[in-house]
Amino acid sequence: MSYLSTVTETEREAQLDRYIAGVAKEDWEAMTQLYNATQASVYGFALSILKNPQDAEDVLHDCYLQIHAAASGYRSQGKALAWILTITRNLCMQKLREVGRYQHIEAEDWEKYVEAQSGMDSEDRLVLLACMERLSDEERQIVMLHVVSGFKHREIAKLLKLPLPTVLSKYNRALKKLKQYLLKENAYEEQRN
């Protein structure tokens, strides 16, 4: 996943550790950097579990409050992002208990949600839409963790407590689904034009 970032995984983790240490000392600049570095991972993972943008946003917010509250007790093991995403998942589970279910969103509402986003081209929108609509829960979580958070399949298996071969096959199947969806949509677009 070299294209994801120029820094290596260890450098990234060391950086996150420093940010968290800063957050423990109420260093808001460190909080800003931590937020910028991990926001997409947290939101993407929350969205993949909750399947609801509003709830994912709540979790995104709560997650950093929780990090702030727990930062002083955090012991670096070179696994800062895994720690943050574990917090995210716990908050998501709490959210699901709160609302008692998935706040199911209809396909057309996903389209509206995706349409309303800025900063992405139409193909990006399509991928996001396909990810939310077409993938199973596990597939979506695996894809988000791998693509957005840069987790290795082995790490995903550990975090989601799934066997590694399952993660690998689900990931491949998910990408295939996304690809097919995109090809079909593109063909449809071309016909219409």
Next chain:
Amino acid sequence: MKNREIEAKLKRSVSAAAPDVLQQVISDCKEQKGRVVYMEKTKKKRSIAARIAAVAAAFVVIAAGVTGFQIYRTNYRVASVVELDVNPSIEIQVNGKEKVIDVIGRNKDGQTVIGNMDFKGSGLDVTVNALIGSMLRNGYLSELANSILISVDNDDAAKGADLERRLAAEINEILQSNTFEGAVLSQQISDNADLKKLAEQYDITVGKAQLIQQIAAKNPLYNFADLTTLSINELNLLRANLSDSGDGALDSVNAIGNASDKAYLDEAAVKKVVFAHADVKEADVRGFRMELDYEHGLLVYEVEFYAGNYEYDYDVDAVNGTIISNDKEWEETGVLPIPETGQDKTPGQQPTEQLTEQKDTQGQQPTQQQTQRQTQQQTQRQTQKPAATAIDQAKAKAIAFAHAGVTENQASLVKAKLDYDDGIQKYEIEFYAGNYEYDYEINAADGSILKHEKELKRQQQTQRQTQQVTQQSSQAQQPVTGSQNQNGSQTTVSREQAKATALSHAGLTENQIREYECELDFDDGVKKYEIDFKSGNYEYSYDINATTGSIIKFEKEYDD
């Protein structure tokens, strides 16, 4: 198209879609800052505060209007939520046309009732019919437990009330066609954030939480947490009891039919049990009173009667007739058989008050000496009562709750009474909250705390009754119930393990404590480590079973 391209697109789109809540996070974090964090209790409190702050913040964000969300939020909105509670809890979401959007089992029984039925798109009446039918088939609604609670949540109060009425009538009709009569409670859910929090905390429906809150509000001896374990039928019995005993009906709950009490003993059966125990004849009994109540985590009958020169008090398990506590008190000749209505005489307090005195003689006639002692105490108390007290009982309770850091809602009051000891008038206040038992003595003249104790709650009621361990007696003797007696010749737990158990229980680390002491002791057939240490302004003492490693006792006291 390559995988890598798709991955890049997805990553870009998620990053772009992630809303920016950083400023909100930072301002909320600053708000959290500066709160004192020391003991586990406070810590828990803080996380609740943080959650409230988080929820509040979420509202701010919503109010600020997040682009694109408003449109679709209104589109899939649920018009009404109907909750059915029996013991199974089921939530039905319907849209404006009363077509079902989703049916959710809120507990395991609820899921059993739903089974693999799919209601999406069905009419509400059809759905309710099918669900009630399933509850009957599965035996959740029966002659023994015939109560169902319907809670309707609709932003439009008039529409909600209409729906509530229709559903209550319909469900009542379904139940009437059975071999037994049903009891239907219905209510509208008020939009209350606290209630939702409580419901979430105890994993019950908001409707049930609302019913419990109203019942708990009518009787200060009930506490919310305890009532959450009761079924709707049991709650309905308590509710009916409150209305009957003059505490008043619940404002917002409409009731049809009567809750079944067929699962509980009737008056004749209760009389038989208590009269046999007291060894009195029914003909000699005066002023018999019996009331269904909820105590010690059970539905009990509180029974009171007079015979000869004695006043008897019993708590009897309403299901199987076991006598949970009993008390026999000498009444002076000529005293009318009418219970006095003094402040320390409310039900629930009286029996416990006597437990300590009676523990050795339970089920036996009091000796002559004891009766005399009791008489003396009574006269003594009577002469002292008129003395002015600067603070009243409610205030004393508030002082104790505040000191313990618990709210009245969390506390289950065991005892609150005015006493006279060592020349001081004081309130003895005893309550449970969480897993702890708290004991306070509050000076009635100035409200100062004379003594306080916090102990891990005993698991079994019987243990609690016999092990009224106080500071003074714990050193002299450690009472242990017979079943726990062991020959304990072997010590399988090391000193280090015992220390680790105590520290982890206290939530402290090695370098946070001082004046650590550990002694192996053999007491009442149990080998145990007596561990004492200090941390901050607190003094901790633990007794740890040297054979099993379990915590027998622990105390945490403020050390001044």
